[in-house]
Amino acid sequence: MLLTILVIATALSSDGSIIINMSEGETLSSPSRYARWCEKPKLVICSGSNLNIRDIVNAYHKLNQKLSEVVEDKCECSLTPGVIKFGVECFDTSNLYGVTYLNFNIETECLNGSLVQIKKNDHLVLTHEAGHSIGWMHSSRYGHLMFGDYNRAGWSMEGMK
Numbered sequence: 001m002l003l004t005i006l007v008i009a010t011a012l013s014s015d016g017s018i019i020i021n022m023s024e025g026e027t028l029s030s031p032s033r034y035a036r037w038c039e040k041p042k043l044v045i046c047s048g049s050n051l052n053i054r055d056i057v058n059a060y061h062k063l064n065q066k067l068s069e070v071v072e073d074k075c076e077c078s079l080t081p082g083v084i085k086f087g088v089e090c091f092d093t094s095n096l097y098g099v100t101y102l103n104f105n106i107e108t109e110c111l112n113g114s115l116v117q118i119k120k121n122d123h124l125v126l127t128h129e130a131g132h133s134i135g136w137m138h139s140s141r142y143g144h145l146m147f148g149d150y151n152r153a154g155w156s157m158e159g160m161k
Protein backbone atom coordinates (compact mmCIF):
# COMPACT_ATOMS: atom_id res chain seq x y z
CA MET A 1 0.00 0.00 0.00
CA LEU A 2 1.33 3.39 -0.88
CA LEU A 3 -0.73 6.46 -0.21
CA THR A 4 -2.96 5.44 2.58
CA ILE A 5 -4.26 8.50 4.34
CA LEU A 6 -6.27 11.18 2.63
CA VAL A 7 -7.86 14.47 3.36
CA ILE A 8 -10.48 16.12 1.27
CA ALA A 9 -11.08 19.71 2.10
CA THR A 10 -13.59 22.07 0.70
CA ALA A 11 -13.95 25.70 1.50
CA LEU A 12 -17.20 27.47 1.10
CA SER A 13 -17.31 31.10 0.19
CA SER A 14 -19.94 33.18 1.89
CA ASP A 15 -22.47 32.43 -0.85
CA GLY A 16 -21.96 28.73 -0.31
CA SER A 17 -20.21 27.81 -3.56
CA ILE A 18 -17.19 25.57 -3.37
CA ILE A 19 -14.13 27.48 -4.40
CA ILE A 20 -11.28 25.32 -3.17
CA ASN A 21 -10.91 21.61 -3.43
CA MET A 22 -7.68 20.18 -2.11
CA SER A 23 -6.66 16.61 -1.84
CA GLU A 24 -3.56 14.52 -1.41
CA GLY A 25 -0.43 15.90 -3.00
CA GLU A 26 -0.01 19.36 -1.56
CA THR A 27 2.64 18.94 1.08
CA LEU A 28 4.93 21.31 2.90
CA SER A 29 7.83 20.40 5.14
CA SER A 30 6.07 21.84 8.12
CA PRO A 31 2.38 21.20 7.98
CA SER A 32 0.30 24.28 7.52
CA ARG A 33 -3.27 24.71 8.43
CA TYR A 34 -6.28 25.14 6.19
CA ALA A 35 -8.39 26.44 8.98
CA ARG A 36 -9.19 25.94 12.65
CA TRP A 37 -12.14 25.57 14.96
CA CYS A 38 -13.01 29.06 16.07
CA GLU A 39 -15.25 27.62 18.77
CA LYS A 40 -14.71 24.32 20.53
CA PRO A 41 -16.28 21.56 18.42
CA LYS A 42 -18.52 18.78 19.62
CA LEU A 43 -17.08 15.32 18.97
CA VAL A 44 -19.51 12.62 17.94
CA ILE A 45 -18.17 9.06 17.95
CA CYS A 46 -20.35 7.23 15.47
CA SER A 47 -22.22 4.32 17.02
CA GLY A 48 -21.35 1.05 15.33
CA SER A 49 -17.89 2.25 14.36
CA ASN A 50 -16.12 0.03 16.91
CA LEU A 51 -13.78 2.87 17.79
CA ASN A 52 -12.67 3.38 21.36
CA ILE A 53 -13.88 6.73 22.66
CA ARG A 54 -10.91 7.20 24.95
CA ASP A 55 -8.43 6.61 22.10
CA ILE A 56 -10.07 9.34 20.07
CA VAL A 57 -10.35 11.80 22.94
CA ASN A 58 -6.65 11.16 23.64
CA ALA A 59 -5.83 11.96 20.01
CA TYR A 60 -7.50 15.38 20.30
CA HIS A 61 -5.78 15.93 23.62
CA LYS A 62 -2.43 15.21 21.99
CA LEU A 63 -3.29 17.74 19.30
CA ASN A 64 -4.19 20.34 21.92
CA GLN A 65 -7.72 20.62 20.59
CA LYS A 66 -10.35 21.32 23.25
CA LEU A 67 -13.78 19.79 22.73
CA SER A 68 -17.08 21.18 23.95
CA GLU A 69 -18.70 17.76 24.34
CA VAL A 70 -18.07 14.11 23.48
CA VAL A 71 -21.00 11.84 22.71
CA GLU A 72 -21.70 8.57 20.99
CA ASP A 73 -24.46 8.80 18.41
CA LYS A 74 -25.62 7.73 14.98
CA CYS A 75 -23.86 9.51 12.14
CA GLU A 76 -25.26 10.51 8.80
CA CYS A 77 -22.95 11.45 5.94
CA SER A 78 -23.59 15.14 6.20
CA LEU A 79 -21.71 17.97 7.78
CA THR A 80 -23.24 19.39 10.92
CA PRO A 81 -22.08 22.86 11.96
CA GLY A 82 -19.81 22.72 14.98
CA VAL A 83 -19.46 18.94 14.90
CA ILE A 84 -16.67 16.46 14.16
CA LYS A 85 -18.25 13.12 13.26
CA PHE A 86 -15.66 10.42 13.89
CA GLY A 87 -16.14 6.94 12.51
CA VAL A 88 -18.46 7.72 9.59
CA GLU A 89 -18.86 5.30 6.71
CA CYS A 90 -19.31 7.68 3.84
CA PHE A 91 -16.42 7.28 1.41
CA ASP A 92 -15.15 4.71 -1.04
CA THR A 93 -11.81 4.07 0.61
CA SER A 94 -10.26 1.36 -1.61
CA ASN A 95 -6.67 1.31 -0.28
CA LEU A 96 -6.98 4.17 2.19
CA TYR A 97 -6.62 3.81 5.95
CA GLY A 98 -8.49 6.97 6.70
CA VAL A 99 -10.32 9.80 5.01
CA THR A 100 -11.28 13.16 6.43
CA TYR A 101 -13.70 15.51 4.79
CA LEU A 102 -13.81 18.98 6.16
CA ASN A 103 -15.49 22.18 5.38
CA PHE A 104 -14.48 25.69 6.32
CA ASN A 105 -15.27 29.26 5.58
CA ILE A 106 -12.58 30.70 3.34
CA GLU A 107 -12.99 34.21 4.68
CA THR A 108 -12.94 33.52 8.40
CA GLU A 109 -10.81 30.34 8.11
CA CYS A 110 -13.14 28.84 10.67
CA LEU A 111 -14.09 25.20 10.33
CA ASN A 112 -17.76 24.37 9.92
CA GLY A 113 -17.71 20.61 10.21
CA SER A 114 -15.65 17.47 9.70
CA LEU A 115 -16.30 13.85 8.82
CA VAL A 116 -13.67 11.25 9.64
CA GLN A 117 -13.71 7.73 8.29
CA ILE A 118 -11.27 5.19 9.72
CA LYS A 119 -10.52 1.92 7.98
CA LYS A 120 -7.42 0.99 9.96
CA ASN A 121 -8.08 1.37 13.68
CA ASP A 122 -4.60 2.39 14.75
CA HIS A 123 -3.40 5.22 17.01
CA LEU A 124 -1.35 6.84 14.28
CA VAL A 125 -4.20 6.80 11.78
CA LEU A 126 -6.69 8.06 14.38
CA THR A 127 -4.42 10.93 15.38
CA HIS A 128 -3.47 11.80 11.80
CA GLU A 129 -7.11 12.02 10.74
CA ALA A 130 -7.97 13.92 13.92
CA GLY A 131 -5.24 16.36 12.82
CA HIS A 132 -6.98 16.85 9.48
CA SER A 133 -10.32 17.31 11.21
CA ILE A 134 -8.92 20.34 13.00
CA GLY A 135 -7.44 21.78 9.82
CA TRP A 136 -3.90 20.46 9.45
CA MET A 137 -2.51 19.69 6.00
CA HIS A 138 0.24 17.22 5.23
CA SER A 139 3.90 17.53 6.04
CA SER A 140 6.55 16.24 3.65
CA ARG A 141 8.82 15.16 6.53
CA TYR A 142 9.25 11.45 7.07
CA GLY A 143 8.35 10.47 10.60
CA HIS A 144 5.87 13.32 10.95
CA LEU A 145 2.36 12.76 12.23
CA MET A 146 0.97 14.57 9.19
CA PHE A 147 3.01 12.70 6.58
CA GLY A 148 0.48 11.32 4.10
CA ASP A 149 1.87 7.81 3.71
CA TYR A 150 1.24 5.57 6.70
CA ASN A 151 4.47 3.62 6.28
CA ARG A 152 6.60 6.75 6.56
CA ALA A 153 4.54 8.71 9.03
CA GLY A 154 5.43 8.84 12.73
CA TRP A 155 4.90 10.76 15.93
CA SER A 156 6.86 13.93 15.24
CA MET A 157 4.58 16.94 15.65
CA GLU A 158 7.12 19.54 14.67
CA GLY A 159 5.50 22.77 13.53
CA MET A 160 2.08 21.92 14.92
CA LYS A 161 1.86 24.48 17.69
Ligand SMILES: [Zn+2]
Binds near residue numbers: 006132146
Ligand atom coordinates in the same frame (compact mmCIF):
# COMPACT_ATOMS: atom_id res chain seq x y z
ZN1 LIG B 1 -3.59 12.75 5.51
